[in-house]
Amino acid sequence: MTSVTLVRQIRARPSTVFDLLSTAEGLTAWWGPDDLPVLSAEADVRVGGRFRVRFRSIDGAEHECAGEFLAVEPPVRIAMSWRWTSGGEPEERDGVSRLELRVRATETGSELTLVHAALRNAASEASHRGGWGGALDKLQALLEQQL
Amino acid sequence: MANNSLGALDRAFAALSDPTRRAMLMRLEEERELTVSDLGRPLTIKLPTVLKHLDVLSAAGLVSREKQGRTVKVRLAPDPLKAAVDWLNRYERFWTPSLDRLVEVAEARESEAQAAALKDDA
Numbered sequence: 001m002t003s004v005t006l007v008r009q010i011r012a013r014p015s016t017v018f019d020l021l022s023t024a025e026g027l028t029a030w031w032g033p034d035d036l037p038v039l040s041a042e043a044d045v046r047v048g049g050r051f052r053v054r055f056r057s058i059d060g061a062e063h064e065c066a067g068e069f070l071a072v073e074p075p076v077r078i079a080m081s082w083r084w085t086s087g088g089e090p091e092e093r094d095g096v097s098r099l100e101l102r103v104r105a106t107e108t109g110s111e112l113t114l115v116h117a118a119l120r121n122a123a124s125e126a127s128h129r130g131g132w133g134g135a136l137d138k139l140q141a142l143l144e145q146q147l
Numbered sequence: 148m149a150n151n152s153l154g155a156l157d158r159a160f161a162a163l164s165d166p167t168r169r170a171m172l173m174r175l176e177e178e179r180e181l182t183v184s185d186l187g188r189p190l191t192i193k194l195p196t197v198l199k200h201l202d203v204l205s206a207a208g209l210v211s212r213e214k215q216g217r218t219v220k221v222r223l224a225p226d227p228l229k230a231a232v233d234w235l236n237r238y239e240r241f242w243t244p245s246l247d248r249l250v251e252v253a254e255a256r257e258s259e260a261q262a263a264a265l266k267d268d269a
Contacts, residue, residue, distance in 0.1 A: 002156045002231060004238040010250050012257035020253055030249035033241045109257070114246060116238050118156055 003117035011109040018075035021101050027053055034058040047072055051080060063087030070098070077102050082116070159231045162207035167192065168200050172209060175223040182218045 010017055020026035024041040031038050032055040039062065043051040052066040067081040079100040095118065102113045162168055171186055178185075187197035201221065204210040211224045 002160050002234055004235055004242065006239070006242050006246055008246050008250050010253050012253040016257050016260065017249075017253050020249055020256075029252045030245055033244055035244070035248070110253075112246070112249070114242055116242065118234060 003115055006114045008112045008114075009106065009108065009110075010112055014075040014103045014105050014110045017103050017110045017112055018078070021078050021103075022072065022074065024051075027051070031055060032057075045069060045072055045078075052085070057087075061087055067096075067099070071100075075103055156231050156234055158207040159209060162203050162209055163231075165200070165203075167196075168204055171200060171204065172223065175210065175221060180220050180222050182220060184218075186221055 020029060022043070022045045024043040027043060028038040028041045031041065031053050034057050036056050036058065039054040039056060041051075041053045043049070045051075047069055049069050049072075050066065051069065052064065054062060054064040056062050063084065064086045065082055066085045067083055069078065069080050071077055071079040077100070079098065082097045082099045083095065098115075098117045100115045100117075102115075104111045104113075163172075167190060170190060174186065174189070175181060183197060183201065184194065186201075187194060190197070201210065201212065205212060208224055208226065211222050213220050213222070
């Protein structure tokens with residue numbers, strides 16, 4: 001499975017870090033590739049709840065990514081499905097990926113691990129056929145098999 | 148590669164997960180074109196195994212095969228590999244600055260919280 005993994009050491013408690021991952025206000029403070037303010041963020045932080053973040057890139061284009069929370073375990077883990085709902089990468093418009101953020105307490109604060117994974121085609125197809133309801137259960141089951 | 152880009156990527160990465168197949172690709176990168184038996188020779192694996200690996204590489208679109216008389220010539224086809232690398236680069240470009248900012252904000256909030264706690268104690 002194609003995935004990007006990034007790790008950061010942070011001089012802050014896991015709960016401080018987790019707040020930034022699990023509130024709309026927190027997401028607004030850091031999300032996006034360029035040093036520009038996030039335009040809007042919504043997050044219904046519970047399993048099955050949705051998030052949506054809209055931001056502008058440096059070329060002026062607006063992008064929006066959205067998805068559903070698949071796991072919420074404060075202050076150690078949050079996972080969500082991810083798709084571009086506008087802007088982003090045109091060739092991925094139909095693709096669903098999965099974002100997971102894990103926080104671990106360390107001597108100096110926290111270690112944050114981000115994993116963004118492209119999904120297997122079968123899983124993303126299943127989710128499209130069924131729409132965003134029950135298909136996500138299937139999607140989640142498939143993902144958990146892969147972990 | 149519009150709608151099928153993730154499927155193609157998965158096949159490319161699955162194909163790349165095997166060290167023998169990576170070795171084959173690296174040789175093809177150096178030699179441009181090899182016959183099936185040339186490709187298997189330095190790897191000390193039997194011909195059917197070479198063919199099996201080649202099937203996986205072909206299905207992922209990483210190599211192309213062409214029959215020339217009695218031999219089959221194999222070449223590197225770099226497009227899916229490029230798609231895989233593009234995907235990785237794109238999200239690394241997205242998340243690296245985001246996470247740098249997250250670290251900054253988290254550390255600033257932590258210092259503020261600690262300063263506030265000290266003030267409360269005083």
